[in-house]
Amino acid sequence: MKDDAYAIDRDRLQECARQIADAGRELGARGWTPATSSNFSMRLDADHAAVTISGRDKGRLGIDDIMVVDLAGRPIGTDARPSAETALHTQVYRRFAQAGAVLHTHSRTQTVASRLYAGAGAIRFEGWELQKAISGYTTHESVLDLPVFPNTQDMAELVDRVDAWLDAGRPLHGYLIDGHGIYTWGRDMGETKRHLEAFEFLLACELDLLQLRGKQA
Amino acid sequence: MKDDAYAIDRDRLQECARQIADAGRELGARGWTPATSSNFSMRLDADHAAVTISGRDKGRLGIDDIMVVDLAGRPIGTDARPSAETALHTQVYRRFAQAGAVLHTHSRTQTVASRLYAGAGAIRFEGWELQKAISGYTTHESVLDLPVFPNTQDMAELVDRVDAWLDAGRPLHGYLIDGHGIYTWGRDMGETKRHLEAFEFLLACELDLLQLRGKQA
Amino acid sequence: MKDDAYAIDRDRLQECARQIADAGRELGARGWTPATSSNFSMRLDADHAAVTISGRDKGRLGIDDIMVVDLAGRPIGTDARPSAETALHTQVYRRFAQAGAVLHTHSRTQTVASRLYAGAGAIRFEGWELQKAISGYTTHESVLDLPVFPNTQDMAELVDRVDAWLDAGRPLHGYLIDGHGIYTWGRDMGETKRHLEAFEFLLACELDLLQLRGKQA
Amino acid sequence: MKDDAYAIDRDRLQECARQIADAGRELGARGWTPATSSNFSMRLDADHAAVTISGRDKGRLGIDDIMVVDLAGRPIGTDARPSAETALHTQVYRRFAQAGAVLHTHSRTQTVASRLYAGAGAIRFEGWELQKAISGYTTHESVLDLPVFPNTQDMAELVDRVDAWLDAGRPLHGYLIDGHGIYTWGRDMGETKRHLEAFEFLLACELDLLQLRGKQA
Numbered sequence: 001m002k003d004d005a006y007a008i009d010r011d012r013l014q015e016c017a018r019q020i021a022d023a024g025r026e027l028g029a030r031g032w033t034p035a036t037s038s039n040f041s042m043r044l045d046a047d048h049a050a051v052t053i054s055g056r057d058k059g060r061l062g063i064d065d066i067m068v069v070d071l072a073g074r075p076i077g078t079d080a081r082p083s084a085e086t087a088l089h090t091q092v093y094r095r096f097a098q099a100g101a102v103l104h105t106h107s108r109t110q111t112v113a114s115r116l117y118a119g120a121g122a123i124r125f126e127g128w129e130l131q132k133a134i135s136g137y138t139t140h141e142s143v144l145d146l147p148v149f150p151n152t153q154d155m156a157e158l159v160d161r162v163d164a165w166l167d168a169g170r171p172l173h174g175y176l177i178d179g180h181g182i183y184t185w186g187r188d189m190g191e192t193k194r195h196l197e198a199f200e201f202l203l204a205c206e207l208d209l210l211q212l213r214g215k216q217a
Numbered sequence: 218m219k220d221d222a223y224a225i226d227r228d229r230l231q232e233c234a235r236q237i238a239d240a241g242r243e244l245g246a247r248g249w250t251p252a253t254s255s256n257f258s259m260r261l262d263a264d265h266a267a268v269t270i271s272g273r274d275k276g277r278l279g280i281d282d283i284m285v286v287d288l289a290g291r292p293i294g295t296d297a298r299p300s301a302e303t304a305l306h307t308q309v310y311r312r313f314a315q316a317g318a319v320l321h322t323h324s325r326t327q328t329v330a331s332r333l334y335a336g337a338g339a340i341r342f343e344g345w346e347l348q349k350a351i352s353g354y355t356t357h358e359s360v361l362d363l364p365v366f367p368n369t370q371d372m373a374e375l376v377d378r379v380d381a382w383l384d385a386g387r388p389l390h391g392y393l394i395d396g397h398g399i400y401t402w403g404r405d406m407g408e409t410k411r412h413l414e415a416f417e418f419l420l421a422c423e424l425d426l427l428q429l430r431g432k433q434a
Numbered sequence: 435m436k437d438d439a440y441a442i443d444r445d446r447l448q449e450c451a452r453q454i455a456d457a458g459r460e461l462g463a464r465g466w467t468p469a470t471s472s473n474f475s476m477r478l479d480a481d482h483a484a485v486t487i488s489g490r491d492k493g494r495l496g497i498d499d500i501m502v503v504d505l506a507g508r509p510i511g512t513d514a515r516p517s518a519e520t521a522l523h524t525q526v527y528r529r530f531a532q533a534g535a536v537l538h539t540h541s542r543t544q545t546v547a548s549r550l551y552a553g554a555g556a557i558r559f560e561g562w563e564l565q566k567a568i569s570g571y572t573t574h575e576s577v578l579d580l581p582v583f584p585n586t587q588d589m590a591e592l593v594d595r596v597d598a599w600l601d602a603g604r605p606l607h608g609y610l611i612d613g614h615g616i617y618t619w620g621r622d623m624g625e626t627k628r629h630l631e632a633f634e635f636l637l638a639c640e641l642d643l644l645q646l647r648g649k650q651a
Numbered sequence: 652m653k654d655d656a657y658a659i660d661r662d663r664l665q666e667c668a669r670q671i672a673d674a675g676r677e678l679g680a681r682g683w684t685p686a687t688s689s690n691f692s693m694r695l696d697a698d699h700a701a702v703t704i705s706g707r708d709k710g711r712l713g714i715d716d717i718m719v720v721d722l723a724g725r726p727i728g729t730d731a732r733p734s735a736e737t738a739l740h741t742q743v744y745r746r747f748a749q750a751g752a753v754l755h756t757h758s759r760t761q762t763v764a765s766r767l768y769a770g771a772g773a774i775r776f777e778g779w780e781l782q783k784a785i786s787g788y789t790t791h792e793s794v795l796d797l798p799v800f801p802n803t804q805d806m807a808e809l810v811d812r813v814d815a816w817l818d819a820g821r822p823l824h825g826y827l828i829d830g831h832g833i834y835t836w837g838r839d840m841g842e843t844k845r846h847l848e849a850f851e852f853l854l855a856c857e858l859d860l861l862q863l864r865g866k867q868a
Contacts, residue, residue, distance in 0.1 A: 034781065034784075034848045034849065034851075034852040035781060035784035035845045035846075035848040035849040035852065036784065036845055037780070037781060037784065106780070106781065106852075108852065108855050108856055108859065111779070111780075111781070111852075111856050112856050112859040112860055112863065115778070115856070115860055116860065116863055116864070116867050117867060120867070127332070127368070127395070127396045128328070128396045128397075129254070129323070129328075129368060129394070129396050129397035129398065130251065130252060130254060130323065130328070133251075133252035133253065133254065138370075139370050140368050140370075140396055140397070141370075151778070151780060151791050153789075153790050153791075153792075177780070178778070179778045179779045179780050179791055180779075180780035180791070181780065194252045194253055195252075197251045197252040198251065198252040200251075201251040201252065201323075201325065201328075204325050205325055205328050205329050205332070207859075207863060208325065208329040208424075209329055209332055209333065210863055210866045210867060211428065211862060211863065211866065212329065212333055212424060212427055212428065213333070215427045215428065216333050216334060216337070216427060344549070344585070344612070344613045345545070345613045345614075346471070346540070346545075346585060346611070346613050346614035346615065347468065347469060347471060347540065347545070350468075350469035350470065350471065355587075356587050357585050357587070357613055357614070358587075411469045411470055412469075414468045414469040415468065415469040417468075418468040418469065418540075418542065418545075421542050422542055422545050422546050422549070425542065425546040425641075426546055426549055426550065428645065429546065429550055429641060429644055429645065430550070432644045432645065432647075433550050433551060433554070433644060561766070561802070561829070561830045562762070562830045562831075563688070563757070563762075563802060563828070563830050563831035563832065564685065564686060564688060564757065564762070567685075567686035567687065567688065572804075573804050574802055574804070574830055574831070575804075628686045628687055629686075631685045631686040632685065632686040634685075635685040635686065635757075635759065635762075638759050639759055639762050639763050639766075642759065642763040642858075643763055643766055643767065645862065646763065646767055646858060646861055646862065647767070649861045649862065650767050650768060650771070650861060
């Protein structure tokens, strides 16, 4: 694994920073990154990723709000401290060779759903046409599980839970953390935004249905 | 039926593409086309329609995201594959000589209502002034039925259900598909957007009323 | 009462048309004028008002979408047909010498509340600080009643109900029509928009409270 | 305490007015300042603050909508009458030496929550990751209390209740007033907006959870 900043393709970094800033502006405008929460990343190459620096306003990101880490989460060519949650981003790049981008947001719907289904450990989606927006799903008759992991300030514990789910051979396209928000990913930023939008929509529909089920005449 | 691209009026096609792109931007901004879902079309002439190509971001449509099909749904002058759902658009143009545009969207309200009323097979609107926004309705004292058809990945089955409803002589200005979204149409894009807005509003009011009915002091 | 178009101050008409178009754009952007519904007016002088022409998109009004009527609702200097609901606007200018503007909108909240409280005949607001946004109210300890009148396509019937309320000496700053929307007014467009925003807010809070009351731990 | 206008740093005042106007535009666009409600302030120096003048549209503030008061709430170098609620702003600057900005808004969520929890006297947040957006909180395992004080038109009474809470040594980062809205503050405008966004988000999640708790399958 390389550990010097000279190995980084600066054009690729610029392009990733631009795509991350664009995504931040869009998601911020929807209110999915309240109070400087959330973080975003993109894969730079086999060994590195570009991630947002902790505590910045995600609706107004610039190149200075992005840093480079290796896939162990160590900062490259900077003194900036990466967010503790960087470990969850780099895990995705290590476990999914095809993953090119990771989005972590805190929408009201994501956060409320995470609390509501924390006990069950997962939310199961069935019968929604929009399940087809998740890569690999071709019919609303499929079953799509979004796990909810317990929240902790110890990232190693969360990394272990995600590893355990994957090591059990269960499909994984995203996950919620209890009281906290969602992580999802895809081949590139476009697919990752599509996955995020689909999960947000499915969660919102599921919560509405919980409220209304059994009330119609 | 003509099957060559030379028969198409290019100015009409340009104008339709512009109107479809404008509608997409508006409806996308409202969140009614999540995760690249939804599709839109306009009638070009007695035998052809312009439809959106599957999988594009509906908030950012350009002329290259639109293709021409005949009313049997066959692509004209292009190798692009039309969306499977094109069959539902061309059916509208075949069955309604006056129909000039079709909008299919996936708002949260449309999708949740479709699940909730799938068992009943239709939602009945009564007593709402906005029923008058649907062409041919002149009083809130009318009754307006919006059917909900079961979802299927087999479009021929859906086409048959719509035909059966129409062949029974029942009025039809739009329909929901369970877990999926709405189809509605009108003489031109303006009337079609008015119909779509009216159905979205009526569905939202009906769901709110379900929640609140019986709770007031 | 004058009945010729020469009596109208063209500068005042231009200014009113501009203020009406601005209000339409703002209220349309909030989704309070779905499917070309709603209508707006301003007083021109002691005997005339400028009102929106029926069926136009309220988010995109121009000077051509506005017409002049006398306070009996008769068109002045135009062949355009005023909306049937013009009678409710001119009634306000006849009954309230100080009224300078009237806004009629159809938000989801206004419409749902009108259905929910139609049986009671009015919604009573108590204990909300924002009651002070209605002219003449100086404390949240006041009581503010917003009547709900039955809907009808016969405007004369509605005019009679409003007259009856006022003739009984009851205070009136706006009213709902069942399944339909709100009417409110003020000295000028600024005060009228403040009244409309306040009623919308109070209705939304009241509906939320209905939902949640009794559920807190 | 100085009482002449010459003591004020005009550059600091200009800068504060700009930051207050920017915050007003942002918060107005979110609908948190309905019907000219709400007020905002920033500390100018040890003895003075800049506050918004009562009754102005908070989404369109200019330098003329801002006035200077001393920390007893007396106007400095102006005949404008400060809002009655100015006393709640100056109290924050007196009690918290580090406080640099105060935001008071009236969102629907804040207002409804205040009514719902007025009886309990406070809302307790537990288990939400976003509690960490409040200065001094480093884990979702902390407990965060937001008090709800009874509404009154007598500001001295409210000032006394806030003083009593603080004199009892209880932590305070913001408070609700029943039927009215929220007050929150921070070191500077950036931290204050983060606190406001975090409280709004936490309140919205708490209300959603009240609705949904116990309904999941």
